[in-house]
Amino acid sequence: MSGQPAGDINANPAAIKSSGGKPRVFIDGEAGTTGLGIRTRLDELGLVDVLGIDPALRKDADARRALMAEADLIILCLPDDAAREAVQLAASLGENAPRVLDASTAHRVADGWTYGFPEMDEGQAERVAGASHVANPGCYATGAIALLRPLVKAGVLPADFPISINAASGYSGGGKAMIADYESGEAPAFELYGLGLTHKHLPEIEAYGLLSRQPIFVPSVGNFRQGMLVSIPLFLDALPGKPAAADLHGIFVRHYGDNGEVAVVPFADSKAAGRIEALALNDTNRLEINVFANPAGDRAVLVARLDNLGKGASGAAVQNLRLMLGV
Numbered sequence: 628m629s630g631q632p633a634g635d636i637n638a639n640p641a642a643i644k645s646s647g648g649k650p651r652v653f654i655d656g657e658a659g660t661t662g663l664g665i666r667t668r669l670d671e672l673g674l675v676d677v678l679g680i681d682p683a684l685r686k687d688a689d690a691r692r693a694l695m696a697e698a699d700l701i702i703l704c705l706p707d708d709a710a711r712e713a714v715q716l717a718a719s720l721g722e723n724a725p726r727v728l729d730a731s732t733a734h735r736v737a738d739g740w741t742y743g744f745p746e747m748d749e750g751q752a753e754r755v756a757g758a759s760h761v762a763n764p765g766c767y768a769t770g771a772i773a774l775l776r777p778l779v780k781a782g783v784l785p786a787d788f789p790i791s792i793n794a795a796s797g798y799s800g801g802g803k804a805m806i807a808d809y810e811s812g813e814a815p816a817f818e819l820y821g822l823g824l825t826h827k828h829l830p831e832i833e834a835y836g837l838l839s840r841q842p843i844f845v846p847s848v849g850n851f852r853q854g855m856l857v858s859i860p861l862f863l864d865a866l867p868g869k870p871a872a873a874d875l876h877g878i879f880v881r882h883y884g885d886n887g888e889v890a891v892v893p894f895a896d897s898k899a900a901g902r903i904e905a906l907a908l909n910d911t912n913r914l915e916i917n918v919f920a921n922p923a924g925d926r927a928v929l930v931a932r933l934d935n936l937g938k939g940a941s942g943a944a945v946q947n948l949r950l951m952l953g954v
């Protein structure tokens with residue numbers, strides 16, 4: 628598939644170590660924001676045995692490697708460098724190495740890794756299910772790719788079209804440090820950031836959004852814990868064939884159908900509302916696509932709404948885990 632790194636690192640993703648029992652999972656970085664969110668969801672579901680680590684040993688390589696050796700799947704909820712080291716640690720187990728689901732940014736466009744956005748295209752859920760190494764998408768990237776990929780694939784949005792992406796996130800997107808800043812009252816109510824225009828999600832947006840020209844991405848963070856909007860304004864009269872906003876909506880409906888957690892809001896409903904708030908999907912794993920347009924029909928704003936901690940992080944990780952382990 629275009630935009631999908633080829634191949635898989637491990638030839639035997641199907642083997643389960645825990646004969647007879649539930650699959651075993653080790654969450655490396657369980658004490659962090661994403662790790663805790665995954666742990667809570669897995670405890671509620673009861674589909675796997677989660678291997679806990681003594682909190683005092685959570686950064687001890689030997690203790691982590693011992694748990695990796697027992698696990699069928701490890702989930703990395705670590706900063707990028709620590710995630711790269713954890714992959715090496717797991718690989719050092721040779722044939723006993725567990726499968727890996729990485730929530731960090733480290734491997735999202737790396738060779739041998741499968742991108743963990745099951746709804747993004749036909750066959751992607753099956754690719755995730757069969758992969759040994761899956762990279763969980765970035766929260767903003769999930770929204771942007773959900774909007775861009777169907778339009779580029781359908782041929783209405785040229786790959787090199789100039790695209791701007793605006794987004795707003797709850798402060799939990801910044802992990803423990805940003806949560807502490809906001810909850811101690813030390814952070815601003817709202818700010819734009821990433822204004823050096825090199826945000827870490829751009830490579831995955833470009834690759835899986837099927838773009839050949841890097842978009843301008845302007846993220847922002849506000850004084851609310853979780854929730855996210857990702858929006859893309861488009862001059863429809865500048866696109867080849869001058870499609871109507873309803874045409875774009877139809878492409879989304881055909882692309883996603885009843886597929887997984889992505890839903891396309893009826894065009895008339897978005898039009899009637901004329902506004903959208905960021906928190907409505909909190910504590911769900913859903914993503915909604917909205918198409919807004921002006922009365923003349925020559926300008927549109929596409930908006931993806933999701934919970935940055937749900938479909939943008941922990942919820943997506945659990946969805947990928949369930950595909951990988953068949954539970």
Ligand SMILES: NC(=O)C1=CN([C@@H]2O[C@H](COP(=O)(O)OP(=O)(O)OC[C@H]3O[C@@H](n4cnc5c(N)ncnc54)[C@H](OP(=O)(O)O)[C@@H]3O)[C@@H](O)[C@H]2O)C=CC1
Pocket residue numbers: 655656657658659660661662685686687703704705706707709730731732764765766799800801802803804935936939940941
């Ligand atoms: N927050 C979000 O919405 C999202 C985050 N992510 C990604 O998930 C990963 C984790 O982010 P997040 O949960 O927000 O971060 P947090 O800062 O909340 O948690 C990171 C955790 O990793 C631990 N840690 C750091 N270094 C090591 C190490 N060398 N070995 C073992 N544990 C270590 C930290 O320990 P300590 O307790 O000592 O700080 C902390 O518990 C990041 O790569 C992030 O990019 C992905 C999607 C969304």
Ligand SMILES: CC(=O)N[C@@H](CCC(=O)OP(=O)(O)O)C(=O)O
Pocket residue numbers: 730731732764765766767796797798799800801802805827828846847848935939940
């Ligand atoms: C508000 C905030 O700071 N957000 C984070 C992205 C959170 C996220 O989902 O990114 P990863 O999955 O790549 O960690 C940021 O912009 O760096």
